[in-house]
Amino acid sequence: MKKKILFLIHDLGHGGAEKVLVNLVNNMDRSKFDISVTALFVGGVNEQFLRPDIHYRAIFSRTFRGNSHIMKLLSPRQLHKLFIKETYDIEVAYLEGPSARIISGCPNKNTKLVSWIHIQQKSAEAAACSFRSVLEAIACYDRFDRIVGVSEEVKRTFLAVLPVSTPMQVLYNTNESAQIMEKSEESVESGLFQAQEFKIIGVGKLLKSKGFDRLARITAKLKSDGYSVHLYILGVGPLQQELEQYMADNHLAQQITLLGYQTNPYKYVSKCDLFVCASFAEGFSTAATEALIVGTPVCTVEVSGMKEMLGEHNEWGIVTENSEEALYQGIKDLLDHPDKLAHYKEKAIERGKTFSTKNTVRAVEEMLLRL
Numbered sequence: 001m002k003k004k005i006l007f008l009i010h011d012l013g014h015g016g017a018e019k020v021l022v023n024l025v026n027n028m029d030r031s032k033f034d035i036s037v038t039a040l041f042v043g044g045v046n047e048q049f050l051r052p053d054i055h056y057r058a059i060f061s062r063t064f065r066g067n068s069h070i071m072k073l074l075s076p077r078q079l080h081k082l083f084i085k086e087t088y089d090i091e092v093a094y095l096e097g098p099s100a101r102i103i104s105g106c107p108n109k110n111t112k113l114v115s116w117i118h119i120q121q122k123s124a125e126a127a128a129c130s131f132r133s134v135l136e137a138i139a140c141y142d143r144f145d146r147i148v149g150v151s152e153e154v155k156r157t158f159l160a161v162l163p164v165s166t167p168m169q170v171l172y173n174t175n176e177s178a179q180i181m182e183k184s185e186e187s188v189e190s191g192l193f194q195a196q197e198f199k200i201i202g203v204g205k206l207l208k209s210k211g212f213d214r215l216a217r218i219t220a221k222l223k224s225d226g227y228s229v230h231l232y233i234l235g236v237g238p239l240q241q242e243l244e245q246y247m248a249d250n251h252l253a254q255q256i257t258l259l260g261y262q263t264n265p266y267k268y269v270s271k272c273d274l275f276v277c278a279s280f281a282e283g284f285s286t287a288a289t290e291a292l293i294v295g296t297p298v299c300t301v302e303v304s305g306m307k308e309m310l311g312e313h314n315e316w317g318i319v320t321e322n323s324e325e326a327l328y329q330g331i332k333d334l335l336d337h338p339d340k341l342a343h344y345k346e347k348a349i350e351r352g353k354t355f356s357t358k359n360t361v362r363a364v365e366e367m368l369l370r371l
Contacts, residue, residue: 002031002032002033002034003032003033003034003089003090003368003369004033004034004036004086004087004088004089004090005033005034005035005036005088005089005090005091005092005368006036006037006038006084006086006088006090006091006092007021007025007035007036007037007038007092007094008038008039008040008084008091008092008093008094008099008102008103009021009037009038009039009040009094009095009099010039010040010041010095010097010098010099011039011040011041011042011043011044011058011063012037012039012044012045012046012047012050013043013044013045013046014044014045014046014205014235014236014261015205016118016173016204016283016285016286016287017094017095017116017118017283018044018046019046019286020173020174020175020286021037021046021094022046022049022050023173023174023175023176023357024173024174024360024361024364025037025050025051025054026049026050026051026054026176027174027176027357027361028361028364028365029365030053032365032369033365033368034055035053035054035055036054036055036056036057036086036088037050037054037055037056038056038057038058038059038083038084039056039057039058039059040058040059040060040067040083040098040099041058041059041060041062041063041067042058042060042061042062043058043062043063045261045263059083067098068097068098068129068130071098071101071102071130072130072131072132075105076101076102076104076105076140077105077107078105079101079102079105080102080103080104080105080106080107081105081107083102084102084103084106087108087111088111089110089111089112090111090112090113090114090368090371091103091106091111091112091113091114092113092114092115092116093113093114093115093116093144094116095116095118096115096117096118096119096127096130097129097130098130100115100130100140100141100144101130101131101140103115103144104140104141104143104144105140106143112145112146112371113143113144113145113146114144114145114146114147114148114367114368114371115141115144115146115147115148115166116147116148116150117147117148117149117150117154117155117158117283118150118154118283118284119154119281119282119283119304120153120154120157120281120282120283120303120304121154121157121158121160121161121162122157122161122281123161124137124161124162126161127158127161127162128162134162137162138162138163138164141162141164141166142164142165142166143166144166145166145167145371146166146167146168146169146367146371147164147166147167147168147169148168148169148170148171148367149168149169149170149171150170150171150172150173150283150284150305151170151172151283151284151304151305151308152170152305152308153304153305153308154170154283154284154304154305155168155169155170157304169367171360171363171364171367172284172355172360172363173284173286173289173355173360174357174360174361174364175286175289175290175293175355175357175360176357177293177352177355177356177357178357180266180290180293180294181266181293181294183264183266183267184266184267184269184270184294185267185270186264186267187267188267188268188271192257193230193271193272194230196228197228197229197230198227198228198229198230198273198274198335199229199230199232199271199272199273199274200215200219200229200230200231200232200272200273200274200275200276200331201231201232201233201234201268201269201272201274201275201276201291201296202215202231202232202233202234202235202275202276202277202278203233203234203235203265203269203275203287203290203291204234204235204279204287205235205236205237206233206235206236206237206238206239206240206243207237207238207239208239208280209279209280209281210235210237210239210278210279210280211277211278211279211280211301212233212235212239212243212278213239213242213243213246214278214324214327215231215233215276215278215327216231216243216246216247216252216256217246217324218278218324218327218328218331219231219252219255219256220250220252220255221328222328222331222332222335223252223255225332227332227335229255229335230254230255230256230257231255231256231257232256232257232259232268232272233256233257233258233259234259234260234261234262234265234268234269235260235261236260236261240258243256243258244258265287265290266290266294269287269290269291269294269296270294270295270296272296273296273297273341274296274297274298274299274331274334274341275287275288275291275296275297275298275299276298276299276300276327276331277298277299277300277301277303277306278300278301278324278327279300279301279303280303280322281303281304282303282304282305282306283304283305284304284305284308284309285300285303285305285306285309288300288306288309288317289309289352289355291348292309292316292317292348292349292351292352292355293352293355294352295345295348295349295352296345296348297317297318297334297341297344297345297347297348298310298316298317298318298344298348299317299318299320299327299330299331299334300317300318300319300320300327301319301320301321301322301323301326301327302319302320302321302322303322306319307319309351310351315347316344316347316348316350316351317344317347317348317351318330318333318334318344
Protein backbone atom coordinates (compact mmCIF):
# COMPACT_ATOMS: atom_id res chain seq x y z
CA MET A 1 0.00 0.00 0.00
CA LYS A 2 1.31 3.45 -0.92
CA LYS A 3 2.59 5.78 1.79
CA LYS A 4 0.80 9.12 1.69
CA ILE A 5 3.54 11.70 2.23
CA LEU A 6 3.59 15.50 2.58
CA PHE A 7 6.60 17.75 2.07
CA LEU A 8 6.21 21.25 3.56
CA ILE A 9 8.58 24.04 2.51
CA HIS A 10 8.64 27.82 2.83
CA ASP A 11 8.43 28.34 -0.96
CA LEU A 12 9.75 26.90 -4.22
CA GLY A 13 11.98 29.84 -5.10
CA HIS A 14 15.41 29.69 -6.73
CA GLY A 15 17.36 28.36 -3.73
CA GLY A 16 19.26 25.10 -3.46
CA ALA A 17 16.92 23.37 -1.00
CA GLU A 18 13.91 24.27 -3.11
CA LYS A 19 15.54 22.84 -6.21
CA VAL A 20 16.65 19.58 -4.63
CA LEU A 21 13.19 19.02 -3.14
CA VAL A 22 11.73 19.15 -6.65
CA ASN A 23 14.46 16.77 -7.85
CA LEU A 24 13.68 14.37 -5.01
CA VAL A 25 9.90 14.21 -5.31
CA ASN A 26 10.01 14.02 -9.11
CA ASN A 27 12.11 10.86 -8.89
CA MET A 28 10.50 9.01 -6.00
CA ASP A 29 8.80 5.67 -6.71
CA ARG A 30 5.10 6.30 -7.42
CA SER A 31 4.26 2.69 -6.62
CA LYS A 32 5.42 3.30 -3.03
CA PHE A 33 4.50 6.95 -2.38
CA ASP A 34 1.55 9.25 -2.99
CA ILE A 35 3.32 12.63 -2.87
CA SER A 36 2.08 16.08 -1.88
CA VAL A 37 4.14 19.27 -1.72
CA THR A 38 2.84 22.30 0.14
CA ALA A 39 4.57 25.70 0.10
CA LEU A 40 3.78 28.38 2.65
CA PHE A 41 4.05 31.00 -0.11
CA VAL A 42 3.20 30.84 -3.81
CA GLY A 43 5.22 31.97 -6.80
CA GLY A 44 8.59 30.20 -6.70
CA VAL A 45 10.38 29.57 -9.99
CA ASN A 46 10.74 25.86 -9.19
CA GLU A 47 6.97 25.28 -9.10
CA GLN A 48 7.02 24.83 -12.87
CA PHE A 49 9.36 21.83 -12.63
CA LEU A 50 7.15 19.68 -10.38
CA ARG A 51 5.77 16.63 -12.15
CA PRO A 52 2.01 16.92 -12.77
CA ASP A 53 1.17 13.86 -10.65
CA ILE A 54 2.44 15.60 -7.50
CA HIS A 55 -0.30 17.25 -5.44
CA TYR A 56 0.88 20.83 -5.05
CA ARG A 57 -0.65 23.79 -3.26
CA ALA A 58 0.50 27.04 -1.67
CA ILE A 59 -1.06 28.35 1.54
CA PHE A 60 -0.54 32.09 1.02
CA SER A 61 -0.90 33.90 -2.31
CA ARG A 62 2.05 36.18 -1.52
CA THR A 63 4.79 36.65 1.05
CA PHE A 64 4.36 39.25 3.74
CA ARG A 65 6.77 41.03 6.05
CA GLY A 66 7.33 39.47 9.46
CA ASN A 67 5.51 36.24 8.63
CA SER A 68 7.68 34.07 10.90
CA HIS A 69 7.06 36.45 13.83
CA ILE A 70 3.33 36.42 13.20
CA MET A 71 3.31 32.64 13.13
CA LYS A 72 4.91 32.57 16.58
CA LEU A 73 1.66 34.01 17.97
CA LEU A 74 0.10 30.58 17.39
CA SER A 75 1.27 27.27 18.84
CA PRO A 76 2.63 24.52 16.55
CA ARG A 77 -0.60 22.55 17.11
CA GLN A 78 -2.73 25.56 16.09
CA LEU A 79 -0.59 26.20 13.00
CA HIS A 80 -0.84 22.58 11.92
CA LYS A 81 -4.62 22.58 12.31
CA LEU A 82 -4.83 25.81 10.32
CA PHE A 83 -2.53 24.84 7.43
CA ILE A 84 -2.48 21.03 7.06
CA LYS A 85 -5.91 19.91 5.96
CA GLU A 86 -5.38 16.18 5.29
CA THR A 87 -3.99 13.20 7.17
CA TYR A 88 -0.72 11.71 5.98
CA ASP A 89 1.38 8.65 6.81
CA ILE A 90 4.53 10.80 6.74
CA GLU A 91 4.95 14.56 7.07
CA VAL A 92 8.29 16.14 6.16
CA ALA A 93 9.46 19.65 7.09
CA TYR A 94 11.91 20.22 4.26
CA LEU A 95 13.41 23.41 5.67
CA GLU A 96 14.39 24.70 9.08
CA GLY A 97 12.19 27.30 10.74
CA PRO A 98 8.44 27.75 10.26
CA SER A 99 8.05 24.51 8.29
CA ALA A 100 9.57 22.50 11.15
CA ARG A 101 7.49 24.31 13.75
CA ILE A 102 4.26 23.62 11.84
CA ILE A 103 4.95 19.93 11.21
CA SER A 104 5.94 19.40 14.85
CA GLY A 105 2.37 20.31 15.76
CA CYS A 106 0.88 17.27 14.00
CA PRO A 107 -1.69 15.75 16.40
CA ASN A 108 -1.90 12.33 14.71
CA LYS A 109 0.17 9.81 16.68
CA ASN A 110 0.25 7.44 13.67
CA THR A 111 1.88 10.03 11.39
CA LYS A 112 5.66 9.80 11.17
CA LEU A 113 7.46 13.17 11.22
CA VAL A 114 10.75 14.05 9.51
CA SER A 115 12.73 17.31 9.63
CA TRP A 116 15.36 18.21 7.00
CA ILE A 117 18.25 20.47 8.04
CA HIS A 118 20.08 22.18 5.18
CA ILE A 119 22.38 24.73 6.80
CA GLN A 120 25.28 24.81 9.21
CA GLN A 121 24.14 26.09 12.61
CA LYS A 122 26.15 28.84 14.31
CA SER A 123 24.31 29.06 17.64
CA ALA A 124 21.25 27.79 19.49
CA GLU A 125 19.63 31.20 19.13
CA ALA A 126 20.12 31.22 15.35
CA ALA A 127 18.82 27.65 15.01
CA ALA A 128 15.75 28.62 17.05
CA CYS A 129 15.05 32.00 15.42
CA SER A 130 11.67 30.86 14.04
CA PHE A 131 10.62 29.39 17.39
CA ARG A 132 9.49 31.22 20.53
CA SER A 133 12.65 30.12 22.34
CA VAL A 134 15.50 27.62 22.26
CA LEU A 135 13.52 25.41 24.64
CA GLU A 136 10.55 25.42 22.29
CA ALA A 137 12.82 24.55 19.35
CA ILE A 138 14.24 21.54 21.22
CA ALA A 139 10.75 20.43 22.26
CA CYS A 140 9.50 20.73 18.67
CA TYR A 141 12.42 18.84 17.14
CA ASP A 142 12.02 16.14 19.79
CA ARG A 143 8.55 15.46 18.39
CA PHE A 144 10.06 14.27 15.10
CA ASP A 145 10.79 10.61 14.40
CA ARG A 146 13.87 11.43 12.31
CA ILE A 147 16.03 14.44 11.55
CA VAL A 148 18.04 14.52 8.32
CA GLY A 149 21.16 16.61 7.74
CA VAL A 150 22.48 17.19 4.24
CA SER A 151 26.11 16.79 5.36
CA GLU A 152 28.08 15.52 8.33
CA GLU A 153 28.98 19.09 9.28
CA VAL A 154 25.32 20.13 9.20
CA LYS A 155 24.50 17.19 11.46
CA ARG A 156 27.37 17.94 13.84
CA THR A 157 26.57 21.65 14.23
CA PHE A 158 22.83 21.06 14.64
CA LEU A 159 23.32 18.54 17.45
CA ALA A 160 25.94 20.79 19.05
CA VAL A 161 23.53 23.73 19.44
CA LEU A 162 20.23 21.86 19.90
CA PRO A 163 20.81 18.67 21.94
CA VAL A 164 17.70 16.82 20.77
CA SER A 165 16.91 13.16 21.41
CA THR A 166 15.53 12.45 17.93
CA PRO A 167 17.76 10.16 15.79
CA MET A 168 19.63 12.12 13.11
CA GLN A 169 21.27 10.87 9.92
CA VAL A 170 22.95 12.29 6.81
CA LEU A 171 21.36 12.00 3.36
CA TYR A 172 22.87 13.82 0.39
CA ASN A 173 20.82 16.09 -1.86
CA THR A 174 19.25 14.76 -5.02
CA ASN A 175 20.40 16.05 -8.39
CA GLU A 176 18.87 15.26 -11.79
CA SER A 177 22.21 13.93 -13.02
CA ALA A 178 21.08 12.61 -16.43
CA GLN A 179 19.06 15.77 -17.12
CA ILE A 180 21.95 17.96 -15.96
CA MET A 181 24.32 16.25 -18.40
CA GLU A 182 21.83 16.56 -21.26
CA LYS A 183 21.20 20.25 -20.59
CA SER A 184 24.91 20.98 -20.17
CA GLU A 185 25.44 20.24 -23.86
CA GLU A 186 23.15 23.05 -25.04
CA SER A 187 24.87 26.04 -26.63
CA VAL A 188 25.17 29.45 -24.97
CA GLU A 189 24.68 32.88 -26.52
CA SER A 190 27.05 33.66 -29.37
CA GLY A 191 30.03 35.75 -28.25
CA LEU A 192 29.42 35.26 -24.51
CA PHE A 193 32.61 33.27 -23.93
CA GLN A 194 35.99 34.28 -25.33
CA ALA A 195 38.49 31.48 -25.98
CA GLN A 196 41.50 33.41 -24.67
CA GLU A 197 39.90 34.15 -21.29
CA PHE A 198 40.01 31.94 -18.20
CA LYS A 199 36.33 31.53 -17.37
CA ILE A 200 35.28 31.41 -13.70
CA ILE A 201 31.67 30.84 -12.68
CA GLY A 202 29.73 31.22 -9.43
CA VAL A 203 26.11 30.18 -8.89
CA GLY A 204 23.62 31.13 -6.18
CA LYS A 205 21.34 33.78 -4.73
CA LEU A 206 23.01 37.17 -4.70
CA LEU A 207 23.21 37.38 -0.92
CA LYS A 208 26.00 38.61 1.36
CA SER A 209 26.34 35.09 2.73
CA LYS A 210 27.28 33.76 -0.73
CA GLY A 211 30.40 35.97 -0.91
CA PHE A 212 30.00 37.16 -4.49
CA ASP A 213 31.37 40.56 -3.48
CA ARG A 214 34.69 39.02 -2.45
CA LEU A 215 34.70 36.94 -5.65
CA ALA A 216 34.35 40.21 -7.58
CA ARG A 217 37.29 41.68 -5.66
CA ILE A 218 39.37 38.57 -6.40
CA THR A 219 38.58 39.02 -10.11
CA ALA A 220 39.71 42.64 -9.93
CA LYS A 221 42.95 41.58 -8.25
CA LEU A 222 43.62 38.87 -10.86
CA LYS A 223 43.05 41.47 -13.58
CA SER A 224 45.55 43.85 -11.95
CA ASP A 225 48.03 40.95 -11.71
CA GLY A 226 47.85 40.54 -15.48
CA TYR A 227 45.63 37.47 -15.77
CA SER A 228 43.01 37.31 -18.53
CA VAL A 229 40.03 36.16 -16.46
CA HIS A 230 36.27 36.56 -16.73
CA LEU A 231 33.84 35.95 -13.90
CA TYR A 232 30.28 34.85 -14.69
CA ILE A 233 27.69 34.97 -11.92
CA LEU A 234 24.40 33.07 -12.20
CA GLY A 235 21.69 34.26 -9.83
CA VAL A 236 19.54 37.14 -8.66
CA GLY A 237 19.14 38.79 -5.30
CA PRO A 238 19.62 41.90 -3.15
CA LEU A 239 23.40 42.09 -3.70
CA GLN A 240 22.98 42.76 -7.44
CA GLN A 241 22.99 46.57 -7.22
CA GLU A 242 26.10 46.53 -5.04
CA LEU A 243 27.88 44.23 -7.50
CA GLU A 244 26.90 46.42 -10.45
CA GLN A 245 28.21 49.51 -8.63
CA TYR A 246 31.50 47.76 -7.83
CA MET A 247 31.87 46.74 -11.48
CA ALA A 248 31.27 50.32 -12.61
CA ASP A 249 33.63 51.86 -10.03
CA ASN A 250 36.44 49.46 -10.93
CA HIS A 251 35.94 49.27 -14.71
CA LEU A 252 35.16 45.55 -14.69
CA ALA A 253 32.45 45.42 -17.36
CA GLN A 254 34.80 43.31 -19.52
CA GLN A 255 35.75 40.98 -16.64
CA ILE A 256 32.44 40.30 -14.84
CA THR A 257 29.09 39.29 -16.35
CA LEU A 258 25.91 38.94 -14.31
CA LEU A 259 23.82 36.30 -16.06
CA GLY A 260 20.79 36.57 -13.78
CA TYR A 261 18.53 33.59 -13.12
CA GLN A 262 18.67 30.86 -15.77
CA THR A 263 16.46 27.78 -16.00
CA ASN A 264 19.45 25.98 -17.52
CA PRO A 265 22.59 26.98 -15.60
CA TYR A 266 24.42 23.80 -16.62
CA LYS A 267 25.21 24.92 -20.18
CA TYR A 268 27.16 27.84 -18.68
CA VAL A 269 28.86 25.90 -15.87
CA SER A 270 30.01 23.11 -18.20
CA LYS A 271 31.75 25.57 -20.53
CA CYS A 272 33.69 27.41 -17.82
CA ASP A 273 37.20 26.52 -16.70
CA LEU A 274 36.49 26.70 -12.96
CA PHE A 275 33.52 26.75 -10.59
CA VAL A 276 34.17 28.84 -7.47
CA CYS A 277 32.27 28.97 -4.19
CA ALA A 278 33.07 32.00 -2.00
CA SER A 279 30.28 31.48 0.56
CA PHE A 280 30.53 32.27 4.24
CA ALA A 281 28.14 29.37 4.98
CA GLU A 282 26.60 26.43 3.11
CA GLY A 283 24.87 23.18 3.94
CA PHE A 284 25.89 20.86 1.13
CA SER A 285 26.28 23.01 -1.98
CA THR A 286 23.93 21.94 -4.77
CA ALA A 287 25.71 24.20 -7.24
CA ALA A 288 29.12 22.68 -6.46
CA THR A 289 27.70 19.16 -6.82
CA GLU A 290 26.23 20.08 -10.20
CA ALA A 291 29.60 21.49 -11.30
CA LEU A 292 31.20 18.13 -10.54
CA ILE A 293 28.48 16.30 -12.46
CA VAL A 294 29.21 18.35 -15.62
CA GLY A 295 32.96 17.95 -15.13
CA THR A 296 33.92 21.50 -14.15
CA PRO A 297 36.72 21.69 -11.55
CA VAL A 298 35.74 23.19 -8.19
CA CYS A 299 37.70 25.63 -6.02
CA THR A 300 35.94 26.60 -2.81
CA VAL A 301 36.47 28.10 0.59
CA GLU A 302 35.89 25.70 3.47
CA VAL A 303 32.22 25.64 4.37
CA SER A 304 29.98 22.81 5.52
CA GLY A 305 30.05 19.78 3.23
CA MET A 306 32.95 20.80 0.99
CA LYS A 307 35.54 18.43 2.48
CA GLU A 308 32.98 15.63 2.32
CA MET A 309 32.42 16.48 -1.32
CA LEU A 310 36.01 17.14 -2.41
CA GLY A 311 38.05 15.13 0.11
CA GLU A 312 39.97 15.94 3.27
CA HIS A 313 43.14 16.31 1.22
CA ASN A 314 41.72 17.93 -1.95
CA GLU A 315 41.31 14.60 -3.75
CA TRP A 316 38.52 15.83 -6.07
CA GLY A 317 38.82 19.61 -5.89
CA ILE A 318 40.44 22.52 -4.05
CA VAL A 319 39.24 23.57 -0.59
CA THR A 320 40.94 26.66 0.86
CA GLU A 321 40.60 28.42 4.18
CA ASN A 322 37.50 30.58 4.33
CA SER A 323 39.16 33.89 3.56
CA GLU A 324 39.37 36.11 0.51
CA GLU A 325 43.17 35.88 0.35
CA ALA A 326 43.20 32.07 0.61
CA LEU A 327 40.61 31.73 -2.15
CA TYR A 328 42.56 34.17 -4.33
CA GLN A 329 45.71 32.07 -3.88
CA GLY A 330 43.80 28.87 -4.66
CA ILE A 331 42.44 30.26 -7.94
CA LYS A 332 45.79 31.82 -8.85
CA ASP A 333 47.55 28.47 -8.30
CA LEU A 334 45.23 26.80 -10.81
CA LEU A 335 45.84 29.63 -13.29
CA ASP A 336 49.60 29.17 -12.89
CA HIS A 337 49.44 25.37 -13.21
CA PRO A 338 47.22 24.24 -16.12
CA ASP A 339 48.25 20.63 -15.49
CA LYS A 340 46.71 20.79 -12.01
CA LEU A 341 43.51 22.24 -13.46
CA ALA A 342 43.37 19.38 -16.00
CA HIS A 343 43.85 16.89 -13.17
CA TYR A 344 40.91 18.32 -11.24
CA LYS A 345 38.73 18.25 -14.33
CA GLU A 346 39.26 14.49 -14.50
CA LYS A 347 38.59 14.21 -10.77
CA ALA A 348 35.39 16.27 -11.07
CA ILE A 349 34.00 13.81 -13.62
CA GLU A 350 34.94 10.90 -11.36
CA ARG A 351 33.42 12.42 -8.22
CA GLY A 352 30.28 13.61 -9.98
CA LYS A 353 29.19 10.00 -10.54
CA THR A 354 28.78 9.57 -6.75
CA PHE A 355 25.83 11.95 -6.71
CA SER A 356 23.65 10.08 -9.18
CA THR A 357 19.89 10.55 -8.94
CA LYS A 358 19.32 6.83 -8.42
CA ASN A 359 21.65 6.54 -5.41
CA THR A 360 20.41 9.59 -3.50
CA VAL A 361 16.68 8.94 -4.09
CA ARG A 362 16.99 5.29 -3.05
CA ALA A 363 18.64 6.31 0.23
CA VAL A 364 15.78 8.70 1.05
CA GLU A 365 13.09 6.15 0.15
CA GLU A 366 14.70 3.50 2.32
CA MET A 367 14.79 5.90 5.29
CA LEU A 368 11.13 6.83 4.85
CA LEU A 369 9.95 3.23 4.53
CA ARG A 370 11.85 2.21 7.66
CA LEU A 371 10.16 4.81 9.88
